[in-house]
Amino acid sequence: MKIKKTYSFAFWSSFYITLLTAFALFLSAYFLLDIWLSFTYLLLYISIVFLFTFLIIQYRLEKFIYQRIKKIYDSVSILDKSDLNKTSITSDIDTLSREVQKFAESKQQQIRNLNLREGYRREFLGNISHELKTPLFTVQGYLLTLVDGAFKDEKISLKYLNRANKGVDRLISIVKDLDLISKLESADLNLNKQPFDMVKLVKDVFELLEMKAKKRNISLLLDKHYEFPMMVIGDVERYEQVLTNLIVNSIKYGKINGTTIISMEPHKGKKILVKVKDNGEGIKEDHLSRIFERFYRVDQSRSREQGGSGLGLSIVKHIIEAHNEQIFVKSKAFRGSEFSFTAEKLEQF
Known part of the structure; x- marks a missing residue:
């Protein structure tokens, strides 16, 4: 199993510190106190120093990396901080880099999707405006013509009323279709x-x-x-x-x-x-x-x-x-x- 890089760093740092501490202890005991330390005592001392040194260094590395990454997350306002809490803390730089890269790509895709949907929304509003405006103006035009006196001519009035009726039919068709889609999207339509x-x-x-x-x-x-x-x-x-x-x-x-x-x-x-x-x-x-x-x-x-x-x-x-x-x-x-x-x-x- 591959040893994570920070574990390796903590191990060797602890090893060197332990060696230095043990050497200092040996010199102090031999030259200053003029005594010989037993092998068992020396081994126990080295083990304790190594263990505590390793744990302290590893813990500090994890906290340091986590705090630095969280600071980066916090500095980018569009990112959702809750996503950070869902990801377990890791002290492996490679894994952490991949996670951050994956997270960034996910957010970029979300931004692209939102921009795309916004474009569709604008286009949809423009389309529905056009679809409703055309028959409305058609109906209005024929009715205004009739109001201005065309109703006196039976043939013209009948023709214009029929055309206005077609415009109304198209409006009704659009409204009915929109209502049907809304019901289908909201699951409000009961299928028999x-x-x-x-x-x-x-x-x-x-x-x-x-x-x-x-x-x-x-x-x-x-x-x-x-x-x-x-x-x-x-x-x-x-x-x-x-x-x-x-x-x-x-x-x-x-x-x-x-x-x-x-x-x-x-x-x-x-x-x-x-x-x-x-x-x-x-x-x-x-x-x-x-x-x-x-x-x-x-x-x-x-x-x-x-x-x-x-x-x-x-x-x-x-x-x-x-x-x-x-x-x-x-x-x-x-x-x-x-x-x-x-x-x-x-x-x-």
């Missing part, structure tokens, strides 16, 4: 878990989105014919929302005359993996880590042209995590995207 057939749910969502897909001539397909149901346990309404949001995204950003393919397969024994794959424009790698953030848009101009609250993928992620499941994404620019999520499989299936 029950068995259901995932294949049937996918087909139902296909029917629901058939007209939207036809506008871009995108085919909604299953990867194969499923002879038997794929029974899972979960909140069917929430999973419907997950599939709807993912398929709507694949339609919005899919290639015209393209396809959206849904597949289901067993995953790690007790799970089913549902995949939503398109052959659209795809997502660049540097965007993948942020696509589940609220209001984050890969292409700002294209996304707002397509409409939506900008909260779809964030809602998907929260719903999946509320079921204690996982969501994955694979994508390359101009090669399409694949979103997949797990669901708990019903045991007898």
Whole structure:
């Protein structure tokens, strides 16, 4: 076992002090007192001197090192002093240096994370401000036009009221989505878990989105014919929302005359993996880590042209995590995207 450096220092310091003390004692006894000390007495004396010298030196070294390091900690205001108390005192300089380095790196990472979150927070506030401001100003503009006299023209008033109503609908959609995310984050949303057939749910969502897909001539397909149901346990309404949001995204950003393919397969024994794959424009790698953030848009101009609250993928992620499941994404620019999520499989299936 490697001897710690301060122990080694204390040992040799004590050894030299003991030798010097023993030599001084021998000289004093022989020349001044003119007596011979017995070997046993000399050995006992040397042992006592060595032991106490070693303990005193080692203790003082530990206290010295600890006090100096604590002073360094105290001098850096951003460091948490409670972290120092959690770490055992060591007199090994190498170990202590590694601990301090590790501690400093941990704090630097925390600072980077805080700066990153602050950047996300500012961006989020800017995004939500923009998302709310646009429909609000639209509604206000149409209503002011009507107040200024346009209401007298029946055709214009009807057209403007319909446009204002669309703006209100978008505001309601954003507020509802934000409320849903808040409930999911605070675990305030009660999930009504029950068995259901995932294949049937996918087909139902296909029917629901058939007209939207036809506008871009995108085919909604299953990867194969499923002879038997794929029974899972979960909140069917929430999973419907997950599939709807993912398929709507694949339609919005899919290639015209393209396809959206849904597949289901067993995953790690007790799970089913549902995949939503398109052959659209795809997502660049540097965007993948942020696509589940609220209001984050890969292409700002294209996304707002397509409409939506900008909260779809964030809602998907929260719903999946509320079921204690996982969501994955694979994508390359101009090669399409694949979103997949797990669901708990019903045991007898």
